[in-house]
Amino acid sequence: MLQTNVFGEVIEECCSNPITGYFRDGFCRTDKYDRGSHTVCAVVTSEFLDFSLAQGNDLSTPRPEFEFPGLCAGQSWCLCASRWLEAHEAGCAPRVHLMRTNSKALEIIPMDILSAYAADLN
Numbered sequence: 001m002l003q004t005n006v007f008g009e010v011i012e013e014c015c016s017n018p019i020t021g022y023f024r025d026g027f028c029r030t031d032k033y034d035r036g037s038h039t040v041c042a043v044v045t046s047e048f049l050d051f052s053l054a055q056g057n058d059l060s061t062p063r064p065e066f067e068f069p070g071l072c073a074g075q076s077w078c079l080c081a082s083r084w085l086e087a088h089e090a091g092c093a094p095r096v097h098l099m100r101t102n103s104k105a106l107e108i109i110p111m112d113i114l115s116a117y118a119a120d121l122n
Contacts, residue, residue, distance in 0.1 A: 003029050004103045006111060014041035014100040015076035018069050028078035028102045036080035037108060041100035043119050046073045048094045051087050076100070081108035088113060095119035 005011045016026040022038040023029055030039050042048070049060045049071060059077070062070040071077055076097065085108060087093040097120045105114065115121075 003027075006098050006101050006103050006106055006114060008103065009099070011102055012097070012100045014078050014097065018071070018075065018077075020076065020078045022078065028100060028105075030102055030104050037082065037104060038078040039081050039102035039105040040079045040084045040109070040114075041076055041097040042079045042084060042094040043097070044071050044073060044075055044077055044079075045092070045094045047092045048087055049073065051090060051092045052083065055083065055086065057083065081105040085109050085113075088117075093117060 003011050011027055011029065013026045014020050014028050019026055021027050021029060022034045028039045028041045030037055044059070052059050059071045062068060084093055094117070096114055096117045098114060098118050099120050101114065
């Protein structure tokens, strides 16, 4: 499944430890069944993890039944584009790896906003 990043290039792996992505393949790939659009490769922060928990999505607590170890600040994870945008609007959006972020995220988040949070550009 060839998908591109926000620059129209082949998308790079977001994270394999812990394994992320809608397809749990390490990439922020998506398809028509991914209702959350797990397309933004972000470096999560404690502030974002607290925000996500307050929104009803606990990303910090391990869930062994789903082989999910729980996230810690500093780890990369494929976030839902709409949740990342909510965090931006609340002032707590984490930085993003644009080379690892799916171009589909641009359907929800304008490129100028994403670029302001770039973790992988000089």
